[in-house]
Amino acid sequence: MDGGVTLIRLRGRMAMSGAQKIDLKFTALTTVKQGAYIVDMSAVDFLASIGIRTLLVSAKGAQA
Amino acid sequence: MSSQLLIDNNLDSLRDMSNWVAATGNALGLSDTLCYRFDLAANEAVTNTISYGYPPGVSGEIALRLLTANGNAVLEIEDDGVAFNPLEVPEPTLPESLETSLIGGLGVQLIRSSMVQCDYQRRDGRNLLILQSLITSGEAE
Numbered sequence: 770m771d772g773g774v775t776l777i778r779l780r781g782r783m784a785m786s787g788a789q790k791i792d793l794k795f796t797a798l799t800t801v802k803q804g805a806y807i808v809d810m811s812a813v814d815f816l817a818s819i820g821i822r823t824l825l826v827s828a829k830g831a832q833a
Numbered sequence: 834m835s836s837q838l839l840i841d842n843n844l845d846s847l848r849d850m851s852n853w854v855a856a857t858g859n860a861l862g863l864s865d866t867l868c869y870r871f872d873l874a875a876n877e878a879v880t881n882t883i884s885y886g887y888p889p890g891v892s893g894e895i896a897l898r899l900l901t902a903n904g905n906a907v908l909e910i911e912d913d914g915v916a917f918n919p920l921e922v923p924e925p926t927l928p929e930s931l932e933t934s935l936i937g938g939l940g941v942q943l944i945r946s947s948m949v950q951c952d953y954q955r956r957d958g959r960n961l962l963i964l965q966s967l968i969t970s971g972e973a974e
Contacts (some may be wrong), residue, residue, distance in 0.1 A: 784876050785847045815851075815869070817876045818939040828931055 773804040780812035783820025792823055799827040806831055836860070836900075842893035842914070844882045850875055850897065854908075856928050857899045863906055868965060870947040871899065871908050874964050876918065877940035882960070886914025901968060905949075910962045917960060918953040919944070 780831060781787055799806050808824065810816075836857045840846035851872050858868035879895060887893045898909040922941040928934035945951060950965040 782851075784851065785844055785880060808876055815872065815879070817873060818937075819880065821939060822936055825931075825934060825936055829934075829936075832931060 775802065775804060775806045776792075776809060777806060778809040778812065781783040782815040783813055783823065784815055784817045785819050787815075788817075788823045795823060796827050796830060800830040836898070838897045840879075840897070842887050842891075842895060842912075844880070844883055846895075847876060847879065848871050850879060853897070858906075860898065861883060861901050861906065863901075863968065867906060867968065871906070871964070873932060874927045874947050875908060875910065878903050878962055878964075881919060881940055882910075882912045882914055882917075886912055886917060886960075887925055888915075904968055905965045906968050908964045910964070912960050913958065916955050918955075919962065920953050928966075938944065 777795070779791065779795075783791075786831070806827075813820075834851075838850065838853045838857075840850055853870055854872045854875055855958040858871060863871075875897065879897075882895060893913050895910065898907075898911075900907050900909075919941050922938075924945070925935075925938045925942055944964065948964045948966050950963075952963040952965075954961045954963070
């Protein structure tokens, strides 16, 4: 996207197995590069606290 | 009508559990919203039980029952792990900003907010969590 904003699209279930599957890649994507990120959650049909954790860890990392 | 699922204390069992909640919820005629709420509550409760309820290397058994009674849908979760009442976990204060937010601690809150009533009993050396929702409550939204 323009202006240094990165769009990340997630899809599927963000329960234990789904969160574990994307954790490393998602955290790497959002911490390697400085800038803003938009996470499109419109195709995520289930979100458990483990998935909220993934988002929160990355959001804190991206802001640091 | 009721249905029971037995799983072992392994996080890989959570996927089977979710499939069972969806299939049983559908068979009981529960709405998609209500099935989602039970799926969420079961994921949060059972993830905690598997992660913290057993000493390392100790195998355990978790039983789930989904049933309808008197206009309520009821999910019972019974495990043979260490005695623990998740409903005694204090409600977290929601953070005012990303900086002040803490990682974790939301699971029990998600159970409370997705259910109408939550009860806990310690019975015969087992933890029993009884989660209830009105059958109609998922359909009004």
